[in-house]
Amino acid sequence: MSEPRYHFKDIRVAETPAPTPRAQLHRDLGKALADLNEQVLRLDAPESKLREYIAHVNQMRDDLAQYGNRDYMEITQRLLAGQGSGDDVTDLVDFEILSGKASPVSPPLELWLDGDTVRGRAHFGMVYQGPPGRVHGGVLALSLDMLMAKTQDYVRQIGMTGTLNIRYLAGTPIQHDVDFEARLIKLDRRKLLCEGSVWVNGQQTVAAEGIWISAHGEYALKPEYAELEAAIRAQ
Numbered sequence: 001m002s003e004p005r006y007h008f009k010d011i012r013v014a015e016t017p018a019p020t021p022r023a024q025l026h027r028d029l030g031k032a033l034a035d036l037n038e039q040v041l042r043l044d045a046p047e048s049k050l051r052e053y054i055a056h057v058n059q060m061r062d063d064l065a066q067y068g069n070r071d072y073m074e075i076t077q078r079l080l081a082g083q084g085s086g087d088d089v090t091d092l093v094d095f096e097i098l099s100g101k102a103s104p105v106s107p108p109l110e111l112w113l114d115g116d117t118v119r120g121r122a123h124f125g126m127v128y129q130g131p132p133g134r135v136h137g138g139v140l141a142l143s144l145d146m147l148m149a150k151t152q153d154y155v156r157q158i159g160m161t162g163t164l165n166i167r168y169l170a171g172t173p174i175q176h177d178v179d180f181e182a183r184l185i186k187l188d189r190r191k192l193l194c195e196g197s198v199w200v201n202g203q204q205t206v207a208a209e210g211i212w213i214s215a216h217g218e219y220a221l222k223p224e225y226a227e228l229e230a231a232i233r234a235q
């Protein structure tokens with residue numbers, strides 16, 4: 001059976017086909033490195049051990065470097081031609097900042113569609129701390145940017161964040177399950193208006209409004225989400 005081929009427009013934010021064994025190993029490597037990130041915070045080791053760890057890590061980086069990296073532009077070109085492999089999709093999506101399951105700088109933030117709502121969940125460790133015991137506001141802003149960008153899964157076009165307004169209502173604790181929600185508000189020619197929120201134990205801690213600007217053409221719902229039209233017009 002021939003392997004499925006993917007087009008760029010088939011890719012959903014933070015979602016991939018089932019990972020191949022190679023992609024799963026990258027997820028495991030990313031998780032191991034993320035665990036290291038947590039472990040080195042204020043590590044109370046003697047200086048001799050710190051020197052030893054620096055040498056180990058430098059050695060590992062040199063070892064990794066001999067293999068090079070898959071070429072991002074070549075992957076993108078294959079996907080734009082509708083000839084991307086499953087690994088090409090995971091190579092892009094799994095290394096996205098914060099939501100990528102193979103990225104060492106991701107909790108990861110999980111994102112999925114639930115009817116007319118984009119949902120998200122993350123558990124932020126100590127590396128994401130801002131004020132004592134709280135998630136850094138910039139990290140929440142980035143999370144909301146990723147979350148609200150996923151409202152574009154409902155539409156044919158893809159664009160960039162134009163405006164993101166954020167109101168921090170209460171502290172969001174680290175080392176705690178954090179829930180996210182976003183909805184489409186309006187499609188207005190090349191502008192997509194949406195709102196997002198952050199929740200902890202059912203209490204809202206952040207509110208956001210955003211405008212995304214389509215790179216090419218006016219925003220329109222994908223046929224499979226046509227029923228959202230009425231909900232959007234009712235706003």
Ligand SMILES: CC(C)(COP(=O)(O)OP(=O)(O)OC[C@H]1O[C@@H](n2cnc3c(N)ncnc32)[C@H](O)[C@@H]1OP(=O)(O)O)[C@@H](O)C(=O)NCCC(=O)NCCSC(=O)Cc1ccccc1
Binds near residue numbers: 145159161163213
């Ligand atoms: C492209 C654009 C956003 C807009 O320029 P153009 O194409 O020349 O647009 P034009 O001026 O023709 O206006 C069309 C309509 O839009 C309106 N409008 C315009 N601007 C804004 C605004 N800012 N905010 C609100 N509305 C705005 C304007 O009034 C007009 O409305 P009208 O029809 O009259 O009612 C440009 O300013 C830019 O590149 N900014 C930087 C974006 C950037 O770097 N973002 C961060 C990186 S993205 C990221 O990290 C996430 C990511 C990750 C991975 C993958 C993907 C995403």
